[in-house]
Structures are given as C-alpha cells and as structure tokens.
C-alpha cells in the first residue's frame with residue numbers, strides 16, 4: 001500500500017527535522033512545476049535539507065522506500081526539469097546557500113548549490129573577480145540549477161557556458177552515496193564525470209556543493225547598440241564579426257517585434273526606419289577593447305547600420321541593455337499569451353532561419369518577435385497570441401514544431417539553453433537515432449539505472465512516464 | 478604462435494570507411510587496440526601490444542643505426558603476452574582521414590578522427606582558422622610533450638597544450654562526435670551548433686578516455702580565427718638535453734611557483750597561465766607533489782597514470798562496465814580500466 005502524502009511527510013520528519021519538511025495542498029501547488037507551467041505534477045512532500053549529509057539521508061530513505069525524488073533550485077527552469085513527474089519528494093536546495101570557501105589565489109570558490117548565481121559574483125567583487133555564466137535569471141536561479149541545465153547567458157559567446165566554469169562537484173548519487181568529483185586543478189586524467197553531470201538536468205544525482213572558477217572582472221567594457229533598416233543587414237554583421245575574429249563578450253539581436261514592445265512597455269526609443277538592432281559588448285584590456293570596438297563599428301557601418309550608439313558611462317550602458325533584458329517581458333503586453341522557443345542553428349544560417357520563422361508566423365497567422373543570442377546561433381522566437389482561442393493555440397503548437405524541426409534540419413539543436421526536461425522529450429528522437437539515444441542512456445546508467453532520481457526527463461520512452469505530444473513548445477507567460 | 482622475431486604480427490586492420498570501422502569492431506572477437514597506424518601514443522600504459530610494438534621499434538632503430546631510448550631496450554614478451562596478442566586486433570584509423578565538412582563561416586569543421594592534427598591545422602589555416610593548439614618547432618614540441626598525432630589520439634590522451642588556459646581544450650571545442658561502440662554500433666552525440674544542451678554531453682566522457690569507452694571515429698569541432706589567437710606564455714628551458722618531456726604536472730596556481738622552483742633542474746617547459754610544467758624525469762624517480770595536483774607520465778610503466786581516489790576509480794570501472802562490458806576496447810590503457 002503506498003503511503004498517503006501525510007504519512008510520507010511524517011516519515012520524512014523522522015529523517016530531517018520537521019521544519020525541513022513541507023506537505024499539504026499549498027506546498028504541492030508551489031512545487032508542481034517550474035517556469036514552464038504547461039505541465040505540472042504534484043510532489044508528495046518537499047524537503048529543505050541544509051547539508052550534503054541531509055540530502056544523502058533523504059535520498060537513501062527514498063531508495064529504501066521506493067519513492068521518486070527530484071532536485072529543485074529556484075524553479076526558474078524553462079523545460080519542466082523540476083516537475084516531480086511521478087510524484088515523490090522534491091529536494092529543494094533553498095536552505096543550501098552558504099559559500100563555503102573563497103580561494104582568491106586559485107581563483108575559485110566552493111559553494112553550496114542553492115545559492116543564487118549572482119550572489120557568487122557579489123561575494124568576490126571585492127577581489128576583482130566574478131562568476132562568468134550569467135543567465136538572465138541570475139538574481140534568482142541557483143548554481144545547482146545552472147549546473148543542471150548547463151546554463152548560458154548573454155556573455156556565453158566569449159566566456160562559455162556553465163560547463164566551462166565548474167571544476168568539481170559534491171553529489172549525492174541516486175543511491176544516496178556522497179561522491180566528490182573533479183577538483184580545483186583542471187584537466188585531470190580519467191573520465192570527465194563533472195562534464196557529464198553539468199547539463200544532466202538533475203537526473204544523475206543531487207549536486208550539493210560545487211567548486212567553480214572565478215574570472216577577473218574585465219578592466220574595460222564597451223557596449224554599443226546598433227540599428228539596421230533590415231534584418232539581413234544585422235545577421236550579416238553577426239557573420240562578419242565572427243569571421244573577423246573579434247570575439248565580443250556579447251552579441252545579441254532583437255527584431256522589430258521586440259523593439260516595438262520595448263517602446264510600448266518602457267518608452268525605449270529607436271531611430272525611424274529601424275527593423276532590427278544588435279547589442280554588442282566588447283570587454284577586456286582597454287587597448288584591446290578599443291581596437292575590437294573599432295573593428296565592430298566598421299563592420300556595422302559596412303553592413304549599412306543606420307545608427308550606432310556606444311555607451312559613454314555605466315548608466316548609458318544599462319539603458320542600452322534594457323532593450324535586451326526587458327525584451328521578452330515587454331512582449332507580455334502584446335497579447336494575452338506568449339510562448340518563447342529555444343532553438344539553435346549554425347550561425348551562418350541565421351538569415352535563412354529568421355526568414356523561415358517569419359514565413360511560418362505569416363502562414364499560421366500568429367504574431368512573432370525575435371530576440372536571440374546571435375553570436376551563438378541561439379534563437380528565441382516569441383509567439384504572441386490569445387490562449388482562449390483553441391485554434392490559435394493549435395497554430396502556435398504547429399508553428400513551434402515547424403521551427404524546431406527546421407533547426408534540426410539545418411544541423412542545429414532543439415535546445416540551446418533551456419534543456420529537454422519534459423518539454424522536448426519527444427523531440428529527442430528527431431535529433432537522435434535510437435543508437436544515439438542508447439549511447440546517452442549508457443552515460444546516464446553510470447550514475448542512474450533506476451526510476452527514482454528525477455524520472456521521465458531528458459530521454460524518451462521511460463517506463464511509466466506520460467509524454468505529451470501536442471503542447472506549446474517553450475514557455476508561456 | 479606469435480614469433481618474437483617478427484613483431485607487429487598481431488592483426489592490424491586499416492578500415493577506410495565508417496561502415497568498415499564498425500564492421501571491424503563488430504567482427505573481431507578479442508581485444509581491440511586503437512592506434513594511429515604504426516605509432517602508439519607515448520603516454521599510454523604498458524600492455525602486450527605496446528611491448529610488442531616497442532620491441533619492433535627498437536629492432537628497427539637498431540637496424541637503422543640509432544640507439545633506441547632506454548625504455549625501448551631489453552623488452553621481453555612473456556608467454557602471456559603472446560597469448561594475449563593472438564586475440565588482439567589493432568585498428569588503425571590511418572586510412573580514415575580528411576575533412577568531411579567545413580562550414581567556414583560558422584567556424585565548424587567535421588573531420589575523420591584518423592586525420593593528423595597538423596594536417597587539420599594546415600587545412601584550416603588555408604582559410605585563416607585553426608584549433609588553438611600552438612604548433613611548435615621540434616625542440617619546443619618535445620619540451621611540452623606535444624605529439625601532434627591523429628585526432629583519435631590527441632582527443633583520447635588529451636594532453637595539456639600551451640594555450641589551455643587562454644583557449645580551453647578538447648572538451649570545449651568538440652561539439653559533436655560519432656563513435657563506434659564495443660559491439661560495433663555507430664552512434665553520434667552533440668550537433669553542429671556551437672551551443673546545445675539537448676541530452677547528455679557524452680562527447681565530454683570520450684575526451685581523455687584513451688579509447689577505453691568507444692572508438693572516436695569523427696568529431697565536430699569549433700575552429701578559431703588565427704588572427705584572434707593569443708600568444709602562448711609557455712617558457713622553455715634549455716635543459717635537460719634532447720629527450721622529450723615524459724612528466725606532465727599541473728598544480729594549483731598557488732603552488733606553481735614552488736613547483737617550478739623545486740624542479741628547475743629537470744624542467745623542459747612551464748606554463749604559468751595553466752600552472753602546467755613539463756619535465757624529463759627518470760622512470761624510477763618522482764618530482765615533488767602538491768595538494769590537488771595531477772601528473773601523467775610516459776615510460777614509467779604502470780606509474781604513467783595513477784588513480785588514487787577510490788570513488789573516481791570505482792566510477793570509472795562502472796563506466797567501463799556500461800560502455801564496454803567485455804573490456805575489449807583498449808584494455809588497460811587508462812590504468813584501472
């Protein structure tokens with residue numbers, strides 16, 4: 001006989017202290033999904049451990065009692081990674097927020113994984129260092145979640161994704177054993193387990209502590225916002241900058257749909273006739289930044305830029321970033337619902353892909369705006385529509401499928417940073433053959449060959465999992 | 478019976494297509510040793526196949542009037558070695574070379590893993606691109622143990638290079654891979670997109686695995702514009718003669734100065750940016766070790782690679798069981814697996 005929710009919570013209160021266990025309708029509602037709200041599933045109980053040992057106790061208990069468990073950070077994930085698909089215990093890292101050691105000399109720190117990304121950089125700013133991965137959610141999203149999703153951000157182009165910044169982890173494996181993997185010295189011989197765990201979406205164990213790299217804060221930062229009268233000019237600029245070898249720290253693009261929304265929402269002004277904008281940031285040594293910015297501006301002009309604004313101070317820099325940072329939020333004003341996608345294509349295919357996105361939107365008669373990490377070829381087409389109209393919903397679903405399929409056909413990926421979770425699980429077989437998926441399944445089996453640790457994520461066709469085949473792709477607000 | 482006077486008699490196949498590689502792996506029954514043609518990677522582990530190869534090399538060098546290096550001399554093959562060699566097949570990717578696809582604008586290249594690194598560098602260089610591994614002149618290459626072997630070995634052995642701190646290493650450049658698994662099945666991971674989080678990063682597991690989990694057949698790599706390449710900061714020492722470095726050590730930044738100072742007699746090169754040092758160290762000796770550091774060696778037998786952490790060792794064995802249950806892929810090449 002399975003335990004009732006209340007009974008299970010009572011048992012867990014014997015494993016951890018009662019104040020570290022949440023149960024009941026409110027807790028179940030609060031922990032039934034992440035920022036991908038389309039799919040939901042109630043947990044049986046939620047635990048808030050404070051240490052690695054407490055996590056290990058909970059996982060061991062779950063194993064002994066055959067109860068599924070799922071690690072959860074801030075719940076800002078965009079693919080349903082934290083949804084307790086088969087119920088069971090949500091292990092929240094909310095109380096695991098300590099920085100345990102700062103090693104300035106070796107430019108790294110050891111932290112518990114429930115801490116928000118931004119707090120790491122805040123803690124080491126005084127030493128002229130920062131933690132480079134900067135997902136837009138960085139004020140809330142946790143290091144554990146960043147590790148789970150191998151998150152990127154606007155500055156990924158130059159600094160790389162989370163995988164490039166995690167040196168070692170302490171992880172409670174799916175059997176409840178505590179593993180210390182990797183360490184402060186990079187590149188050690190042996191299998192790169194840390195590289196596999198980063199991006200493992202919480203299916204390989206619960207990461208409780210991590211050694212992460214710290215990078216010197218760049219001495220100089222120069223930010224420019226460039227306006228174009230055609231999208232093609234902007235995409236060509238992206239290709240030319242990459243080819244020129246001047247690797248900007250950030251290279252972001254917004255099309256007219258986004259610009260209109262930011263104008264409406266935040267009074268952001270842009271030159272008459274603007275069809276798209278690039279936000280380009282160069283950082284590093286002052287001389288190099290000046291040189292790179294000159295190269296960048298020359299390329300922009302050559303491609304027909306109608307306006308180039310270079311920030312003269314920090315306040316202006318923040319204003320220029322506004323259009324990128326508030327872009328998606330501003331879309332919320334355009335229609336009752338929006339859905340943002342996360343596809344990747346080889347970056348030279350940007351013009352072709354963008355044209356395709358517009359064509360799909362026209363054909364399906366839905367509004368679309370585009371904002372993306374152009375330097376990485378990571379697009380976030382954003383459809384706006386009215387979700388009370390079932391026909392519109394159907395067309396949005398179809399549009400999403402077409403776009404993601406085109407990303408695969410162009411040699412890209414179904415996700416650049418939001419992960420597979422439950423959202424894209426059925427798309428995995430469009431990108432990977434059965435043999436490819438089995439190869440991935442093998443790497444998962446090194447750590448997890450059961451159905452208890454974050455089941456029903458990443459790999460399709462898992463036992464007892466319900467897979468939805470016709471839902472909105474991406475995130476809905 | 479293998480004739481000790483006729484080394485290199487263990488069967489060696491040189492497949493020319495992916496299908497042939499797959500068939501070679503599937504059809505051969507015993508152990509498989511992936512090598513780059515006639516050369517075995519100097520940082521590999523002792524094995525019957527390696528002993529056989531070293532003996533052959535020593536004989537060849539002697540015949541040509543060169544004294545073989547000490548570790549190549551007096552190699553005896555045991556009865557067990559012979560038995561093992563009877564059931565070992567070498568698979569060389571020497572005939573599986575060349576670029577499959579190079580998207581110059583995307584700075585992405587898909588290449589067969591038998592391609593020598595320098596050949597790939599040359600091809601990429603034609604369009605102003607490269608992999609950010611410095612190509613050094615022979616004395617400096619020897620000082621940093623740079624082998625410039627085919628990609629299958631470069632990736633498999635994953636040795637430090639002079640721009641690791643500035644530009645990363647194979648784990649950062651490989652965005653996709655095709656492998657042939659222990660049963661011959663071909664599978665791919667990753668994609669041609671420079672950013673991708675679809676599924677598990679299996680390719681990272683293959684980097685540095687020395688072919689013990691699967692045979693790397695093709696790789697998709699990010700390339701770098703040559704003009705954006707930073708200068709490496711490796712310092713070369715004139716000592717100690719013309720032997721290639723056989724000791725590679727990386728320490729924490731905080732210990733590096735002390736490591737360089739205490740080993741200055743035997744150092745061939747050091748890179749402060751990545752806290753890596755290269756040295757020539759006799760097989761029976763070791764240099765001072767520091768907390769959290771790691772070492773890989775060449776010519777020191779089982780000491781070439783030592784895993785002291787029981788957790789990592791146990792996991793490595795587990796990974797081997799999952800990927801290669803009959804332990805036939807490059808057995809022993811990574812010490813415990």
Ligand SMILES: Cc1cc2nc3c(=O)[nH]c(=O)nc-3n(C[C@H](O)[C@H](O)[C@H](O)COP(=O)(O)OP(=O)(O)OC[C@H]3O[C@@H](n4cnc5c(N)ncnc54)[C@H](O)[C@@H]3O)c2cc1C
Nearest residue numbers: 073074075076077081136142144145146148152202207417
């Ligand atoms: C407004 C907004 C902006 C965003 N911007 C970006 C962006 O720029 N770039 C980007 O990449 N993403 C972005 N995201 C997505 C999301 O913020 C990231 O995926 C983030 O890393 C998730 O962190 P989290 O703490 O919220 O993790 P959660 O959502 O709680 O969890 C995410 C996944 O990680 C696993 N996990 C969590 N903690 C652990 C742990 N300790 N051990 C093992 N697994 C764990 C979970 O099981 C789950 O699979 C954005 C989201 C929002 C809502």
